[in-house]
Amino acid sequence: GNSVTQMEGPVTLSEEAFLTINCTYTATGYPSLFWYVQYPGEGLQLLLKATKADDKGSNKGFEATYRKETTSFHLEKGSVQVSDSAVYFCALRSISSNTGKLIFGQGTTLQVKP
Amino acid sequence: EPEVTQTPSHQVTQMGQEVILRCVPISNHLYFYWYRQILGQKVEFLVSFYNNEISEKSEIFDDQFSVERPDGSNFTLKIRSTKLEDSAMYFCASGDQRSYEQFFGPGTRLTVL
Numbered sequence: 001g002n003s004v005t006q007m008e009g010p011v012t013l014s015e016e017a018f019l020t021i022n023c024t025y026t027a028t029g030y031p032s033l034f035w036y037v038q039y040p041g042e043g044l045q046l047l048l049k050a051t052k053a054d055d056k057g058s059n060k061g062f063e064a065t066y067r068k069e070t071t072s073f074h075l076e077k078g079s080v081q082v083s084d085s086a087v088y089f090c091a092l093r094s095i096s097s098n099t100g101k102l103i104f105g106q107g108t109t110l111q112v113k114p
Numbered sequence: 115e116p117e118v119t120q121t122p123s124h125q126v127t128q129m130g131q132e133v134i135l136r137c138v139p140i141s142n143h144l145y146f147y148w149y150r151q152i153l154g155q156k157v158e159f160l161v162s163f164y165n166n167e168i169s170e171k172s173e174i175f176d177d178q179f180s181v182e183r184p185d186g187s188n189f190t191l192k193i194r195s196t197k198l199e200d201s202a203m204y205f206c207a208s209g210d211q212r213s214y215e216q217f218f219g220p221g222t223r224l225t226v227l
Binding site: 004036041042043044045046049089091097098099100101102103104105106107 | 117118120145147149151154155156157158159162164169170205207209215216217218219220221
């Protein structure tokens with residue numbers, strides 16, 4: 001079946017450090033891939049997405065590239081800020097789902113220290 | 115900016131009691147969803163709702179669960195007889211038809227004692 005696996009957290013970084021959060025998936029066909037972010041006390045917000053192989057999603061300095069050959073969608077940011085502290089969720093939407101349901105990874109907590 | 119809202123933010127109930135979790139989706143959206151996250155585990159899909167009926171549900175969504183859009187604005191999730199293992203954060207989401215992008219509410223934390 002379809003599934004998403006993320007690296008374990010928490011990830012603790014100093015401000016301006018480079019961030020990578022790994023995400024790999026298992027799916028039939030070519031799903032759409034997403035990163036959602038949850039700031040404390042808020043709902044999940046779409047951070048970026050990619051709908052086909054080699055697409056790069058980007059937003060707010062974050063990037064992720066849809067890699068079909070490695071079935072991965074790793075999240076990166078060149079220089080994190082304290083305000084990036086949040087929980088990050090990788091998710092996929094299967095092409096076989098006509099309802100748009102999302103399948104999530106377990107989430108990775110990022111803590112950025114000044 | 116329009117947003118999805120959920121009430122209450124935290125619900126505590128006794129095992130065997132009925133609970134209703136409420137959501138107000140974004141007004142022009144057509145697709146509605148419930149997800150849940152048990153502490154420390156993945157966010158799991160429960161059910162999707164379109165055109166006033168369930169369009170897809172997971173194996174978690176058994177006869178104890180039901181959803182309703184009673185008045186064209188609210189979208190509710192009812193658990194008829196809560197179990198300890200129903201303790202989780204419940205997220206409501208809504209989406210438009212064109213993009214399928216889903217907008218999430220802040221969640222309701224349900225604690226079953």
